[in-house]
Amino acid sequence: MSVPPDDAIVISSISKVYRARDGQGKHTALADVSFAVPRGAMFALLGPNGAGKSTLINIMAGLVVKTAGRVTIWGYDIDTDGRQARRAIGIVPQELNLDPFFTPRETLDVQAGYYGIPKAERRTDEILETVGLADKAGAYARTLSGGMRRRLLIAKAMVHNPHILVLDEPTAGVDVELRQSLWETIREMNAHGQTIMLTTHYLEEAQDNCETIAIMRHGELVACESRESLLSRLSEKVVTVRFSEDMPLVPEALLPFAPKVMDARTLAFRVRRGDGEIPALLTALPTCGATVVDLSTVEPDLEDVFLRLTREDPVVVPI
Numbered sequence: 283m284s285v286p287p288d289d290a291i292v293i294s295s296i297s298k299v300y301r302a303r304d305g306q307g308k309h310t311a312l313a314d315v316s317f318a319v320p321r322g323a324m325f326a327l328l329g330p331n332g333a334g335k336s337t338l339i340n341i342m343a344g345l346v347v348k349t350a351g352r353v354t355i356w357g358y359d360i361d362t363d364g365r366q367a368r369r370a371i372g373i374v375p376q377e378l379n380l381d382p383f384f385t386p387r388e389t390l391d392v393q394a395g396y397y398g399i400p401k402a403e404r405r406t407d408e409i410l411e412t413v414g415l416a417d418k419a420g421a422y423a424r425t426l427s428g429g430m431r432r433r434l435l436i437a438k439a440m441v442h443n444p445h446i447l448v449l450d451e452p453t454a455g456v457d458v459e460l461r462q463s464l465w466e467t468i469r470e471m472n473a474h475g476q477t478i479m480l481t482t483h484y485l486e487e488a489q490d491n492c493e494t495i496a497i498m499r500h501g502e503l504v505a506c507e508s509r510e511s512l513l514s515r516l517s518e519k520v521v522t523v524r525f526s527e528d529m530p531l532v533p534e535a536l537l538p539f540a541p542k543v544m545d546a547r548t549l550a551f552r553v554r555r556g557d558g559e560i561p562a563l564l565t566a567l568p569t570c571g572a573t574v575v576d577l578s579t580v581e582p583d584l585e586d587v588f589l590r591l592t593r594e595d596p597v598v599v600p601i
């Protein structure tokens with residue numbers, strides 16, 4: 283295919299039912315999941331443990347056989363054009379599956395051989411440099427730390443220079459410093475045009491780095507939209523007001539706003555943006571008979587949205 287597709291990955295009505303075994307009944311891990319990852323995107327797939335993220339990624343990698351539905355990668359159907367689909371994508375699984383007796387250099391060479399990349403065209407040293415493993419090129423994989431092994435897995439997925447890189451929990455078990463540099467590497471690859479899809483339990487990292495976010499729960503997709511539109515789903519913010527002296531009662535002028543008493547001098551108001559509640563509160567405060575000494579607001583973040591969408595019962599964000 284010469285013209286690059288608009289969508290790097292298209293997931294259409296994918297279902298997965300794991301067979302019953304070991305005394306466990308059959309289990310629906312994915313139920314009719316559909317979404318697309320646009321070319322060039324930095325896309326996060328989020329969800330609690332067991333939501334079905336890895337199952338979906340392993341289907342894309344050909345490690346799990348889907349029960350129903352269709353996956354196209356770079357325009358190639360994984361069932362009918364598996365070879366081309368595999369060439370277009372590099373997948374880093376959640377499990378650290380490395381041969382302990384290979385060095386990083388050997389690991390990448392074997393992988394390059396698997397993709398039929400001639401020796402002269404291999405970028406082994408460049409890739410090891412990119413993931414910060416150049417000084418470990420000759421060390422046995424079993425002597426690498428967990429974070430280094432994860433980096434080696436990422437390097438392995440980069441060997442054939444795929445259009446798309448899919449990373450299942452790339453930063454799990456990685457220390458803060460290494461995590462930051464991993465994100466830098468991932469952002470750089472994305473800036474060079476590579477489409478990135480990843481899962482993470484660090485919601486802050488997804489919020490900071492990914493412009494499109496999908497959320498799964500119990501095998502179903504509960505959201506897939508831009509970060510901004512996801513965050514705007516929570517239109518409430520909390521305004522906390524501190525007064526100059528203790529108040530025995532909530533001032534009458536503030537009662538309509540149903541504040542929560544935080545302590546004798548502090549009230550918290552949950553207000554909705556866009557329907558006049560904030561201006562009304564700001565007008566009422568000077569008339570309430572007490573002097574305001576401090577005011578702070580808390581905006582909803584991805585964690586609030588995530589919790590709301592993935593909890594068993596829809597809950598009100600506590601103030």
Ligand SMILES: Nc1ncnc2c1ncn2[C@@H]1O[C@H](COP(=O)(O)OP(=O)(O)OP(=O)(O)O)[C@@H](O)[C@H]1O
Pocket residue numbers: 300301309310311329330331332333334335336337338376
């Ligand atoms: N090989 C398997 N056989 C049976 N059930 C499985 C198998 N693999 C996964 N499951 C089940 O499918 C569901 C989804 O698992 P999956 O690993 O896809 O979740 P996940 O979203 O990646 O979770 P995590 O955040 O913990 O990595 C879980 O309930 C899990 O127990």
Ligand SMILES: [Mg+2]
Pocket residue numbers: 335336337376450
């Ligand atoms: Mg997983």
